[in-house]
Amino acid sequence: MKGLKYISILGASGSIGTQTLDIIRLHPDQFQLTAISIGKNVDMARAIIEEFAPRLVAVADADAYDQLRSEYAGKVKIVYGEDGLTEAAVFPETNIVVTAVVGSVGLVPTLRAIEAGKTIALANKETLVTAGHIVTAAAKKHGVSLLPVDSEHSAIFQCLQGEKKKNVEKIILTASGGSFRDKTREELKNVTVEEALRHPNWSMGAKITIDSATMMNKGLEVIEAHWLFGLPYEQIDVLLHRESIIHSLVQFRDTSIIAQLGMPDMHVPIQYALTYPERLPLIKAKPLDLAEISALHFQRVDFDRYRCLRLAYEAGKVGGSLPTVLNAANEEAVAAFLQGRIAFLAIEEYIERALERHKLVKEPSLEEIREIDAETRQYVRSLL
């Protein structure tokens, strides 16, 4: 159909993936799903196939792959593993690839999608954190847009519409502070996985919810912003804002600040990335009633309290292969915490140890990034 946008979703069964499906469901005259990837959730894959009829389904888990392949033989193309994920990313008819997989597994498929000229709706921040120089150079070379899905980056992107970069004084990412924002470092010693997963404002996947509690999520977002908006770290600030109503702000050189506000609802930035530069109604989202909210609160960030945020700034400023180490160590440490194998405060400790032992590579190639990523994971596992 004319004007239809064809969409691949990498990570369709996750939080961003299912909310992207909501948006496609709301606007069937605008969007059509062409390809998805899932991990091992066979039931969800079935439901998506029945409702949206994607032509290709990439499956990460071997058993789930066998199951789906036997069920849909001759009807839907079912592909497997990392190569399958890339197939979903470069599916010929696709215009927009929503990269909603969690972790550095999103890197190669995103690069291949860029090389194939697809617009990227970027929900996988690890891609830019771990290989920002390669991904942004590829996007430039192939004339491809990287549209942010992360709520803070979508906010900044919206605030920058019609503005010139030279007039930007700084961008300010807001942070809710996560599930432990009212706890002291002393009180963090004995927190549980269950407590960590209780985010005060946003409903998100497990990994990112833990990242919010450690503030590593904000750290990764600072590095993501550095690459997305081409700004030095000195021009990127973080501001604690409990209510998550202001999603981020841009301060200009005449002291003027432009902010983007709304209820904390990921449907909004997802839809904006898919409709950009247009906007569409979004009946699913609750409009913000400022009178009802009545007060918004702000606080400076304490970098001693949130050591992960400090580590992220430091790794970002040094650059090269260091953010890859930061990210890989974090992914492994968070996984270990979620499995109940290490304490909450051990997450930052393991990341710090991985950073300290690393021998910096200044402009790592994709191959080197993959090696460093694997080697860092190995090291963190050896600490457990």
Ligand code: MG
């Ligand atoms: Mg965010």
